[in-house]
Amino acid sequence: PHMNRVWQFFEPAGSPKLIFLHQVLEVENAAGDLQSEDDTPQLILTNGEVDRVHGAALYFLRINPKGVSERLEQDVAVGVVTGTALDTFRTLVTQLYHPVLRSQSDWGKLSGPEHAKNTEAFLM
Structure with a gap:
């Protein structure tokens, strides 16, 4: 059943996301609470x-609604x-988005001395 889910991910009608978790499996008990059966x-x-x-979670998101081509x-x-959603967001901003934005050499309409302080304020 898992391989079917993986193959369907590549198709336009399949789920656009796959998430692999490495954690203790939880099951619902008679009271409706989740508890682990094994550690x-x-x-x-x-x-x-x-x-x-x-x-830890590893996710794959299909961003092409027509399915996945050879250009994976x-x-x-x-x-x-890993960790909480806030930790992950903080890591993405500080290690990916902020460095990418700081390294932009062509800011298009934001060029010129009057916009330099706005750009610097945004990146602070």
Whole structure:
């Protein structure tokens, strides 16, 4: 069943996301609460709608609505989430977006001395 989910990810009608979790498997008890049956982490493939993330997660997002072509790097976004969502967001901003924005040499309409202070204020 897991391989079917992976293959469907590549098709236009399939789910546009795959999420692999490495964590302890949780099951619902009679009271409706989630609890772990075993303390051994497992590799879990999910669509992210049921399983909650409390370990490491590797996600694949299909960004091409027509499916995945031979140009995998253009059709699929990949990322890792560890820790909380806020930790992940902070890491993305400080290690990816901020350095990319600071290295821009051509700011288009923001060129000129009057806009330099606005650009610097944005990057602070």
